[in-house]
Amino acid sequence: MFSFALLATDGAARLGELRTPHGVVQTPAFMPVGTQGSVKAMRQRDLEETGAQIILGNTYHLYLRPGDQLIARRGGLHQFIGWPHPILTDSGGYQVFSLAGRRKIDEQGAEFRSHLDGSVHMLSPESAVDIQARLGSDIAMVLDECLAYPASRDETAQSMERSVRWAARCRAQFAAIRDGARTDVGATNPGQAQFGIVQGGIFQDLRDQSADATMAIGFEGYAIGGLSVGEPIDVMHAVVSDTARVLSPHHARYLMGAGTPEDLVECVARGIDMFDCVLPTRNARNGQLFTSEGRINIKNARYAEDDGPIDPTCGCYTCRTHSRAYLRHLYLAGEMTAGTLNTLHNLTFYLDTMGRIREAISLRTFDKFRQEFLRSASRLSLDS
Amino acid sequence: MFSFALLATDGAARLGELRTPHGVVQTPAFMPVGTQGSVKAMRQRDLEETGAQIILGNTYHLYLRPGDQLIARRGGLHQFIGWPHPILTDSGGYQVFSLAGRRKIDEQGAEFRSHLDGSVHMLSPESAVDIQARLGSDIAMVLDECLAYPASRDETAQSMERSVRWAARCRAQFAAIRDGARTDVGATNPGQAQFGIVQGGIFQDLRDQSADATMAIGFEGYAIGGLSVGEPIDVMHAVVSDTARVLSPHHARYLMGAGTPEDLVECVARGIDMFDCVLPTRNARNGQLFTSEGRINIKNARYAEDDGPIDPTCGCYTCRTHSRAYLRHLYLAGEMTAGTLNTLHNLTFYLDTMGRIREAISLRTFDKFRQEFLRSASRLSLDS
Numbered sequence: 001m002f003s004f005a006l007l008a009t010d011g012a013a014r015l016g017e018l019r020t021p022h023g024v025v026q027t028p029a030f031m032p033v034g035t036q037g038s039v040k041a042m043r044q045r046d047l048e049e050t051g052a053q054i055i056l057g058n059t060y061h062l063y064l065r066p067g068d069q070l071i072a073r074r075g076g077l078h079q080f081i082g083w084p085h086p087i088l089t090d091s092g093g094y095q096v097f098s099l100a101g102r103r104k105i106d107e108q109g110a111e112f113r114s115h116l117d118g119s120v121h122m123l124s125p126e127s128a129v130d131i132q133a134r135l136g137s138d139i140a141m142v143l144d145e146c147l148a149y150p151a152s153r154d155e156t157a158q159s160m161e162r163s164v165r166w167a168a169r170c171r172a173q174f175a176a177i178r179d180g181a182r183t184d185v186g187a188t189n190p191g192q193a194q195f196g197i198v199q200g201g202i203f204q205d206l207r208d209q210s211a212d213a214t215m216a217i218g219f220e221g222y223a224i225g226g227l228s229v230g231e232p233i234d235v236m237h238a239v240v241s242d243t244a245r246v247l248s249p250h251h252a253r254y255l256m257g258a259g260t261p262e263d264l265v266e267c268v269a270r271g272i273d274m275f276d277c278v279l280p281t282r283n284a285r286n287g288q289l290f291t292s293e294g295r296i297n298i299k300n301a302r303y304a305e306d307d308g309p310i311d312p313t314c315g316c317y318t319c320r321t322h323s324r325a326y327l328r329h330l331y332l333a334g335e336m337t338a339g340t341l342n343t344l345h346n347l348t349f350y351l352d353t354m355g356r357i358r359e360a361i362s363l364r365t366f367d368k369f370r371q372e373f374l375r376s377a378s379r380l381s382l383d384s
Numbered sequence: 385m386f387s388f389a390l391l392a393t394d395g396a397a398r399l400g401e402l403r404t405p406h407g408v409v410q411t412p413a414f415m416p417v418g419t420q421g422s423v424k425a426m427r428q429r430d431l432e433e434t435g436a437q438i439i440l441g442n443t444y445h446l447y448l449r450p451g452d453q454l455i456a457r458r459g460g461l462h463q464f465i466g467w468p469h470p471i472l473t474d475s476g477g478y479q480v481f482s483l484a485g486r487r488k489i490d491e492q493g494a495e496f497r498s499h500l501d502g503s504v505h506m507l508s509p510e511s512a513v514d515i516q517a518r519l520g521s522d523i524a525m526v527l528d529e530c531l532a533y534p535a536s537r538d539e540t541a542q543s544m545e546r547s548v549r550w551a552a553r554c555r556a557q558f559a560a561i562r563d564g565a566r567t568d569v570g571a572t573n574p575g576q577a578q579f580g581i582v583q584g585g586i587f588q589d590l591r592d593q594s595a596d597a598t599m600a601i602g603f604e605g606y607a608i609g610g611l612s613v614g615e616p617i618d619v620m621h622a623v624v625s626d627t628a629r630v631l632s633p634h635h636a637r638y639l640m641g642a643g644t645p646e647d648l649v650e651c652v653a654r655g656i657d658m659f660d661c662v663l664p665t666r667n668a669r670n671g672q673l674f675t676s677e678g679r680i681n682i683k684n685a686r687y688a689e690d691d692g693p694i695d696p697t698c699g700c701y702t703c704r705t706h707s708r709a710y711l712r713h714l715y716l717a718g719e720m721t722a723g724t725l726n727t728l729h730n731l732t733f734y735l736d737t738m739g740r741i742r743e744a745i746s747l748r749t750f751d752k753f754r755q756e757f758l759r760s761a762s763r764l765s766l767d768s
Contacts, residue, residue, distance in 0.1 A: 036717040037714075038714055038719045039720060040720065040721070042721065043701070043721060043725065045701065045705075055688075061717075065716065066688070074691060074710075077422060080709070082706050251429075304450070305458070317427070321427075321429075325458060326421070326458075326466065328449045329421065330419075330420075330421075330463060333420040334426065335420060335422045335423075336720050336723060337426065339426075339720060340427060341427065
C-alpha cells in the first residue's frame with residue numbers, strides 16, 4: 001500500500017512519487033502544517049486549491065485534544081478532519097522536548113505536563129506508535145530525542161544512540177500492529193508507513209552512524225531531524241548534503257522543519273524529497289508575504305494605495321481578486337480574512353515553487369532554475 | 385439606474401426586485417454586514433456562495449480607516465474590496481451615536497472622537513452624503529439621529545423632527561452631487577440611490593408624521609430606523625406593521641438592524657423588503673449556529689462525538705464536508721477556521737431562508753410557510 005518510486009534525477013536532485021493509501025504525492029513535496037487537525041486559516045478545499053498533496057498533523061496536539069481515541073472512533077484523522085488525501089504525523093517528540101521545565105526524559109520515554117491543563121502524560125516509543133496508529137496517518141514518524149542547539153559531541157552521541165534504541169522499539173511496535181499481533185491498539189489505517197529519523201546534530205560521523213543504524217532497522221522512508229534549530233545555514237547545508245548521500249537512494253528523504261523557499265531549493269539540490277514548515281502559514285498571519293521578487297510586509301505604508309496584486313506572477317485567488325491596498329487595510333483592521341487571504345497566497349507560492357522544482361528536474365534544468373530562483377529571492381527582501 | 389419593482393404580494397408580504405448599478409437584488413433580501421469592507425471571516429467568493437446579493441458597509445468605520453478619500457482614489461468601495469455586486473452603506477450615524485461620552489450632537493451634526501486614535505471628527509448630514517458618494521455604494525442612507533431606548537415622547541418627537549430636517553439637507557446635498565452641481569465631492573457611482581429613514585420610536589403618531597415628512601422629501605426607498613434597540617418584540621412588530629402600512633407601496637422598505645430568523649419571517653409578513661444584522665456572523669464566531677431545528681452551541685459536550693453535519697437539510701460547504709464533532713474541536717482549539725466554517729453555514733441559513741420566503745410569496749403560500757417556520761424554530765433552541 002506504500003511505495004516510493006524515483007522517476008528522474010538531475011545532479012543530486014530527485015523527482016519521485018510516493019504512493020500512499022490516500023493517494024499519490026509527487027516529490028519533491030512540501031507539506032503544510034495542520035497542527036490541530038487544521039492548517040491554520042485554511043479550509044480543506046482551500047488547501048487543495050493551493051496544490052497541497054499531503055499535510056502534516058501534530059501527534060502531541062491531537063493526542064491532548066480532541067484525543068487520539070476520539071479520532072479513532074470517528075474513523076481516523078482523514079475522516080475526522082475531512083481531508084481524504086495523504087497525511088503525515090510527527091511523533092509528538094519535538095513538542096514534548098520543547099516543554100522545557102514541564103517534562104522528564106529517561107530511557108523509557110518522556111513524562112510531560114499538558115500545556116492545556118497541566119495534566120501529566122507519558123510518551124514512550126510504543127505509545128507514540130500507538131497514537132499514530134489510531135490517528136491513521138499515511139506516514140508515521142518514530143519517536144526520537146530532540147536536542148537543543150548547540151549540544152556537545154558527547155551529549156549528541158548519547159542522545160543519538162538513545163534515538164536509535166527508541167527507533168528499534170518503535171519499529172517493533174509498528175510491526176506488531178501491522179502484522180495483527182496488536183489488534184487492541186485500534187489502528188485505523190492498515191497501509192500506514194513508518195519513517196525513521198537520522199539524528200547526530202552537526203557531527204557528520206554521528207550522522208553517518210545514525211543513518212546506518214536506522215537503515216539497519218529498516219523503515220519505509222528516512223527523515224533528517226535536529227536541523228533548522230539555530231545552526232548556521234552553511235552547516236545545515238553541509239549536514240543535509242552529507243547525510244542525504246549516505247541514505248538509501250530507494251527511499252524518500254524528509255528534512256524535518258525546513259524552511260524558507262531558498263532552503264527548499266537548496267535542499268532539493270542536496271537530495272531531499274519532502275519538507276514541512278510553519279513559515280508560509282505563520283508569516284501569512286503576521287502579514288509577511290512571499291513573492292517571486294522577495295518578501296513583503298503588507299502592513300508597510302508603501303502599499304496603502306498600491307492597486308497591484310501581491311505577486312503579478314501568482315494565480316491564486318488572493319492575487320486574482322485583491323490589491324495590496326485592500327490586503328493592507330484588512331491586516332491593519334484586524335480582519336481574520338487577512339489571515340485567510342494571505343495564507344492562501346503564501347501556501348500557493350510554496351506549492352508553486354515545488355511544482356517548478358519538479359518540472360526543472362524532469363527537464364534536467366534544475367541547476368539553472370536554482371540559480372535564477374536564488375537570484376530573484378535575494379534581489380530584494382523588499383521590506384525587511 | 386435604480387428602480388424597485390413589486391412582482392407579487394401575499395397578504396402584506398411582498399416579492400420584489402431592486403435594480404442597482406451593480407446588479408439586481410431579489411427581495412425580501414438579507415444583507416450580510418461588512419463593517420470594515422469585509423464580512424467577517426468571509427471572502428467575497430464565499431459570500432457569493434451563500435447566495436448574498438447585496439452587502440452592507442459601515443460609513444463610520446470606512447471613513448476612519450482606510451478613509452473614504454483613499455477608497456475613492458481606488459475607484460470606490462466595490463473596486464477596493466473586490467465585490468462587484470450591490471452594496472448599501474449606512475450613514476455612520478448609528479455608530480457615532482453609540483460613542484457615549486465621545487460625541488456631541490447639535491443641529492449642525494455630530495462631533496465625535498475616533499475609537500481608533502481619539503482624533504476629533506465632524507459628521508453632518510452633508511458630510512455623511514459626501515462620504516457615501518465617495519464610497520460609491522449603490523444605496524446610501526441619510527444621516528438620522530438615533531435615540532437610546534427607552535425615550536420619552538417629547539425627546540422622541542424632537543429627535544424625529546431633527547431627523548426630518550437632516551433628511552432634507554441630505555437630499556439636497558445628494559441632488560447637488562447627482563445633478564453635477566458638486567463635482568468637487570469626487571463621487572464614484574453616478575447611479576447611487578438614497579434612502580430616507582423613518583423615526584419616531586414606539587409612538588405610532590410620530591412614526592406616521594415621520595413617514596409623511598420623509599416621503600414628502602422624496603427618496604428612492606425608505607427605511608425604518610430606531611427598532612431592535614431593546615423594545616419588546618410585540619412592540620417592534622406593531623410599529624413595523626403600522627409603519628409599513630403608511631409607506632409608499634412603490635418603494636423598497638428596509639428594516640434596519642434586524643434580526644433573528646424569526647424576525648425576518650415576521651417582518652416580511654408585515655411588509656418589509658430588506659434586512660441587515662450582525663447576528664448570523666457574530667454568533668457564528670461565538671459558536672452559535674442556526675439550524676432548521678433551532679440553534680445549537682457547537683461547544684456543547686453533546687457534540688464531541690457527533691458525526692452528523694450542523695444541519696442535515698443544509699447544502700453549504702461546511703455541512704457537506706464536516707461533522708459537528710470536528711467543528712466543536714476547531715472551536716475549542718481556537719482555530720480561526722472555526723469562524724470561517726461557522727459563518728459560511730449561518731449566512732447560508734439566512735440566505736436560504738430568504739430564498740424560501742421569496743418562493744413562498746410567489747406561490748402564495750407564505751402564511752403556511754411562516755407558521756411552519758416559526759413552529760420548527762421555536763420547537764427547540766437546542767442548547768440555550
